[in-house]
Amino acid sequence: MSEPRQVNRAYQSQLRRNWWLKHGYYQRYMLREATVLPLLFFCGCLLTGLYSLQHSEQSWLNWLAFMATPWVIGLNLLTFFASLFHAKTFFELFPRVLPILPAPLMIAGQWLGTLSVALLLALLLGGVL
Amino acid sequence: MQKTLVIQRYNPEQDHKPHPQHFTVPCDDSTSVLDALLYIQQQLDPTLAFRWSCRMAICGSCGVMVNGIPKLGCKTFLRDYKDDITVEALAHFATEKDLISDMSVFLTHLQAVKPYLINHDTRPQPHQQTPKQLAKYAKFSNCINCGLCYSACPQFGLNPAFLGPAALTLAQRYNLDSRDQGKAQRMPQLNGKNGVWGCTFVGFCSDVCPKQLDPAAAVNQGKVASAADFVIGIFKP
Amino acid sequence: MTQPTRSDEPIWWALFSAGGVCFAVLIPGLILTLAIAYPLGLLPENALDYAQIRQWLFSDYWGLAGLVLVGAGLCLPLFHAMHRVHHGMHDLMLRAGGWGKVLCYGSASLLSVLALYFWYLGLSAS
Numbered sequence: 001m002s003e004p005r006q007v008n009r010a011y012q013s014q015l016r017r018n019w020w021l022k023h024g025y026y027q028r029y030m031l032r033e034a035t036v037l038p039l040l041f042f043c044g045c046l047l048t049g050l051y052s053l054q055h056s057e058q059s060w061l062n063w064l065a066f067m068a069t070p071w072v073i074g075l076n077l078l079t080f081f082a083s084l085f086h087a088k089t090f091f092e093l094f095p096r097v098l099p100i101l102p103a104p105l106m107i108a109g110q111w112l113g114t115l116s117v118a119l120l121l122a123l124l125l126g127g128v129l
Numbered sequence: 130m131q132k133t134l135v136i137q138r139y140n141p142e143q144d145h146k147p148h149p150q151h152f153t154v155p156c157d158d159s160t161s162v163l164d165a166l167l168y169i170q171q172q173l174d175p176t177l178a179f180r181w182s183c184r185m186a187i188c189g190s191c192g193v194m195v196n197g198i199p200k201l202g203c204k205t206f207l208r209d210y211k212d213d214i215t216v217e218a219l220a221h222f223a224t225e226k227d228l229i230s231d232m233s234v235f236l237t238h239l240q241a242v243k244p245y246l247i248n249h250d251t252r253p254q255p256h257q258q259t260p261k262q263l264a265k266y267a268k269f270s271n272c273i274n275c276g277l278c279y280s281a282c283p284q285f286g287l288n289p290a291f292l293g294p295a296a297l298t299l300a301q302r303y304n305l306d307s308r309d310q311g312k313a314q315r316m317p318q319l320n321g322k323n324g325v326w327g328c329t330f331v332g333f334c335s336d337v338c339p340k341q342l343d344p345a346a347a348v349n350q351g352k353v354a355s356a357a358d359f360v361i362g363i364f365k366p
Numbered sequence: 367m368t369q370p371t372r373s374d375e376p377i378w379w380a381l382f383s384a385g386g387v388c389f390a391v392l393i394p395g396l397i398l399t400l401a402i403a404y405p406l407g408l409l410p411e412n413a414l415d416y417a418q419i420r421q422w423l424f425s426d427y428w429g430l431a432g433l434v435l436v437g438a439g440l441c442l443p444l445f446h447a448m449h450r451v452h453h454g455m456h457d458l459m460l461r462a463g464g465w466g467k468v469l470c471y472g473s474a475s476l477l478s479v480l481a482l483y484f485w486y487l488g489l490s491a492s
Contacts, residue, residue, distance in 0.1 A: 010223035010231050011139050011146060015286045017459045023197060026283060029331045033454050036447035039389060042397060043447065046440055047481055049400075053423065054488030057416045064414060068405035076401035083397060087390035093330060096346035097353060110390070118395030125399050125413040287456065321370025326379070329453050352379060359376035 035086040038079035045076070087114055132156050132207050134165055136177070137217040139224050147217070147224065150174075156207045162216060163191050163202035166228070179228035186339055189275030192219050193228050199280035199337045221279055221286040235276050238292045241318050244299035247311025256308040266305035269298050269347050271340040278334035278344050284327050291327035292318065294334040294344035301347040304354065316358050325351040378449050378471060385446025388438045396439055424488040436485045441478035448474040 020026040045067065052063035066072060091110040095103035123129045131153050139147040152173055154165045163181055170177045182188040184203045191202035194217040196210065207214065222230035248256065278294035279285045285293045292300075300319055304312045319325045328348045335345040403409050412418070423432030452470040455462055462469070 010141065010225045011144075012223040013220070015221075015283070015459075019283060019286065020457065023333075025333045025336065026331070029333075030454075030457070033329075033450050033457070035389075036450040039393065039443055039447050042393065042401065043440055043444055043477070045401065046396075047477060047484070050436070050440075050481060050484040050488075053416075053419060054484050054491060060416045060419075064404075067401055073402065073405050076397055080394060080397045080402060083389060083394045086386070087394065090386050090390045093332075093349070096343065097349040099346075099350075113391045114394055117392055118398050121395045121399045122403065122409075125404070125409050127410055127413065283457065287459070317369045317372070320372045322373040322375065323370060324373070326373045326375035329457070352376075356376040356380060359372070362372065 032086065032089045035082040038075065038082045039086075041075055042079045045072070087111075130156050132165070132210070133213045134162075134169070135213050135215045136166075136169070136227070137215070138177075138227050139218070140176075141226055149215075151213075154207075158206070158208045160207045161203050162193065162195055162200070162205045162207065162214070165207060166202060166216070177228075178226040187273060189273035189339075192230075192275045192277050192280070193217065194220055194280065199277035201275060201277070201339045204339055219276060219280040221282070221289070222276070230276070232276055234289055235274075235279055235293070235295070238296040239274065239299065241292060242296045242300035242315050243311055244296070244303060246303065246306065246309050247314060248308055249310060258307055262307040265307070266302045269302035269305070269342055269344075271342055272299055272302075273340060275339060277337045277339060281333040281337040283331055283333075284329060288323070288327060290323045292324055294328075294348060297325055297328070297351050298342060298344040298347035301351045301354070304351075316355065319351050320355050320358060325349075325355050328352070378445070378452075381442065381445035382449035383446075385442035385444070385449070388442045389446055392438050393443060420488065420492060423485070424492040429485065429489045429492070432485050432488065436481045440481045441474075444474040444477050445471070 020030045049060075049063050049067075052059040067076075087110075091107045092103075094110065095101070095106040100106070101109075120129075134152045134154060135149045136152060137147040138144075138150045152165075152169045154160075154168050154173075156165065161184075163184060166177065166179050167181070170179075179191070179193070179202070181191040181202065183190075186201050186204045189201070192199060193202050194200070194215075195202075195205050196215050197217075199219060202216075216228065218224040218228045219230045222232060222234065225231050250256070272295055274295060276295065278298075282291075282294055285291050297319065300315045303309045304315060325348055328345075330345055330349055332345045334348075335341075335343045338344060399409065400414070404414055423429060423435060448470040452467060455466050455470075460466070
C-alpha cells in the first residue's frame, strides 16, 4: 500500500526588505518618507544656529561661515527640494483627510501659504519691511 | 492577434512554490484577462484554477496580479499590454492553487468592524435619509470586497493583523451613515494599532480600487475620528 | 473577538501632522533665506546681523518670534521627522520593538527641550 500523499498547505509568499523597490508607486512613497532625512540635517543646522545666537557674536559668525560652506549649501539645496516634494504630497493628501472645501482650492491655498512665508522672510531679511 | 500569458502556477499537492507557465492565446481589442484565462482553461489546460463569476466588475472574485499590479481580470484588457503579461495570485494573501487566494484573513478583518447597519430602533417605518446625509458616505459604499486594496497595501503585507483598507473603509462608511448607531462598537477596533493606526497613507489602495472608493482617504478620515475618540476618552474614561 | 488596546498613535500622529504643515509651509522659506540666499550673497550683508536677530528672537514681544521659530521650525518638524523614521524602520523590517519608539520620540523630545532651553538662555540674556 502506498503512503498517503503529502499535501502542502497554501503557499504564503513573504515580503522582502526591498519590497518598495519593486514598484514605482512604492518608490515614490519611500521617497516621500525619506524627505525627513535632509529635514533632520536642516533641523541640526537650526539648532546649532540657535545655540550660537544665544552664546556669542563670534560663534554666530562661525555658524554663518559654516552655513556658507559649499557642502552645507549643497545639502540644504537638497533639503529645499525635499521640502517642496513633501509639500506637494502633503498638500494633496490634506483635502482627502479633511474634505472641508473643494480639493483644488485647498491645495492652492496651502501653496499660497508656503509662498507667502518665503516672501515675507525674504522681504524681512532683505530689509524691505 | 495573439498574446502570451505567463501564469504563475501552484499545485499544493506537488509544488513548494509557484512556477511560471507560458500560454499563447488569441485575442482582439475586447479580450479581457479573464477571457484569456477562460480560453486557457477550456482549450489548453483544464487544470488551471481561478475564481470568477460575473465578468462585469461587480462580484469581485476575479482579482489577480497583472504584471505585478492588483487588477480585476474582467476589467483588464490584453490590448493595454504590449509584451507578455504576467498573471499571479493576489499578493499578500496565501495562494491555495494557481490564481486562487485564501481570502479568509480578509473576511475575518471585515467581520471585525461590523460592516452593517446597527440600529436599535425597532419601529416598522423606514429610516429616512436626506440626499445630503447620503452624500456623506455614498462614495465609500460601493465596495465589492475584491481584496485588490489588500494586495496593494504594503502595511497589510508587512503585518497581516492590520485590518486593512476595505475593512476600515467600510467601518468609516457605516460610521458616517446617519441611520447607524454602531460607531461606539466599531471604534475600539479602529483605535488599536492594527486599526486605522496601521496605515501610513501609501495610497496605492486608492489607485487599484476598481470602484474608485478612495479607501486611503476613508482610512485617514478614520484617523481623525480615532484621534477625536482618543481626546474624548481622556475626559470620559 | 477580543477588544484591542487603544493605541497611543493619536499623540504622535497629531505632532506628526502639525510638523508636516510646518515642514511644508515654513521650512521652504527658512531654507531659501537662511541656507541658500544668504550664504550665496543674494541678501544684504547685514541681513543676519547678530544684534538684530537677537532682538527679533529674544527681545521683541517677549521673544515670541523666537518661540514660534523654535516650535514651528524645530520642535514640530523634529517630531514629524522622527515619526516617519519610526514607521520607516517598520517598512524596512527593522524590528526595533518598543526601543525604536523610545529612541525616535525620545530624541525628538530631547532635541526639542534643548531648542527651547537655548531660546530661554537667549531670552534671559537679553
